[in-house]
Amino acid sequence: MTKAELISSVAKKTGIEKGTIAAVIEASMDSIKSTMADGENIYLRGFGTFLIKERAEKVARNISKNTTITIPAHKIAAFKPAKEFQKVIK
Structure with missing residues (x-):
């Protein structure tokens, strides 16, 4: 939609x-x-929560150049549906 x-x-x-x-x-x-x-989360009862998650720094590989790179720590937006929401989806 x-x-x-x-x-x-x-x-x-x-x-x-x-x-x-x-x-x-x-x-x-x-x-x-x-x-x-x-930096605040949003809680919508019966619907779900918009969260800010923190990803830790990690080492990854650049396959095309065959090198290792460091991905710095960063934040991402996420959504966690409420139990009532999950029941409707299933």
Whole structure:
């Protein structure tokens, strides 16, 4: 599902104009991004958690040059679905 399809689906279910729904979804995504950029996790009960995970430094191989490289420690964004969410998917 694309963002446009999500907007259409929510508009159809709620009866609210697509422009208003689009603004709400954009604002929600901006809030999620800025909150995670500040280093905080986001907990949505019944839906899931947006987490910031830390990856440790590791040594890898560059196959094309046959050399070893060091990948520095870094953070990644992750999503962990809630149990209720998992039940719906299965």
